Amino acid sequence: xxxxxxYEKLEGNRVRCLLCGxxxxxxxxxxxxxGVRENHGGILTTLVYGKVIAMHVDPIEKKPLFxxxxxxxxxxxxxxxxxxxxxxxxxxxxxQMPSDHNRIMGDDISPxxxxxxxxxxxxxxxxxxYTEPTIYYEFAVxxxxxxxxxxxxxxxxxxxxxxxxxxTDIHPDLHGINIDLKAFSEKFYxxxxxxxxxxxxxxxxxxRGLGIWVEVTTLLIPGLNDSDGELKDIAGFLAGVDPxxxxxxxxxxxxxxxxxxxxxxxxxxxxxxxxGRSSGLKYVYTGNLPGDDGEKTFCHGCGELLxxxxxxxxxxxxxxxxxxxKCNAEIPGVWK
Ligand code: SF4
Numbered sequence: 373x374x375x376x377x378x379y380e381k382l383e384g385n386r387v388r389c390l391l392c393g394x395x396x397x398x399x400x401x402x403x404x405x406x407g408v409r410e411n412h413g414g415i416l417t418t419l420v421y422g423k424v425i426a427m428h429v430d431p432i433e434k435k436p437l438f439x440x441x442x443x444x445x446x447x448x449x450x451x452x453x454x455x456x457x458x459x460x461x462x463x464x465x466x467x468q469m470p471s472d473h474n475r476i477m478g479d480d481i482s483p484x485x486x487x488x489x490x491x492x493x494x495x496x497x498x499x500x501x502y503t504e505p506t507i508y509y510e511f512a513v514x515x516x517x518x519x520x521x522x523x524x525x526x527x528x529x530x531x532x533x534x535x536x537x538x539x540t541d542i543h544p545d546l547h548g549i550n551i552d553l554k555a556f557s558e559k560f561y562x563x564x565x566x567x568x569x570x571x572x573x574x575x576x577x578x579x580r581g582l583g584i585w586v587e588v589t590t591l592l593i594p595g596l597n598d599s600d601g602e603l604k605d606i607a608g609f610l611a612g613v614d615p616x617x618x619x620x621x622x623x624x625x626x627x628x629x630x631x632x633x634x635x636x637x638x639x640x641x642x643x644x645x646x647x648g649r650s651s652g653l654k655y656v657y658t659g660n661l662p663g664d665d666g667e668k669t670f671c672h673g674c675g676e677l678l679x680x681x682x683x684x685x686x687x688x689x690x691x692x693x694x695x696x697x698k699c700n701a702e703i704p705g706v707w708k
Contacts, residue, residue, distance in 0.1 A: 392571075
């Protein structure tokens, strides 16, 4: 247990957490919505510093980040906890452990050792992922700062609910982020996630404005966020922020508390992809459809196949110095 970053002390030993859009007002002895930040006598503490519940070497394509060091390894870590309550969470056993089971678990490991192991694994990046990195911010940012000193880069896989203050604080040491834009309606965010839409839209704009490489993922859930109108709203918003932002449209499978509907059909994934392209986005990808053409990167200028992916493996790479090897168009991304 150690003192949290980014909070303010208030009268009567209360504190306000400034990490995420919930802005929890926490009285002495209570926790915030994420269940991993607790007020002890007017001091906000983090209960998950160094308590690592998952550690894996992943291909960066798994995050997914398709325009950020393709083919590289990403040392991926998580603690338990989340500030969302997504009914369709694919990692609910660890993300919802504090709220569903009132339990915090994890192996103690220091930022120094995370960076050491990441380097030994020949990873190029450390990914803060699986659960929501914002809620273990102190551990993430301490690790990220050390990682940069050791020549590694850092990426977040996030629901995008962090505050501007949080993004501004970490941004010199955060190089890439995949943000879930789960829908484009307040109703969806309230009913399905226990959150609001607006802070997520703000984080996408803010991260891009700070120069962090941004990709966005939408899990397409039948009957909940898959109408043409909603998909046009998502794609139009992203194209308005920056048409270079890659948009990943991922296939839903029933899980956790959302088991009353079928997996997304490939036809609907392709319909969403077409909407993304016709809305002006240069790079729209399909996810959870192994072998689909939507996994591949084609030059937005001439249509040349630049990165041939199958699942997480890369079979062809045809970008030279950030440019299409055929028409020389600049391909947005972080390539070296
Ligand atoms: S991180 Fe978010 S949910 Fe957790 S205490 Fe802070 S404001 Fe509340």
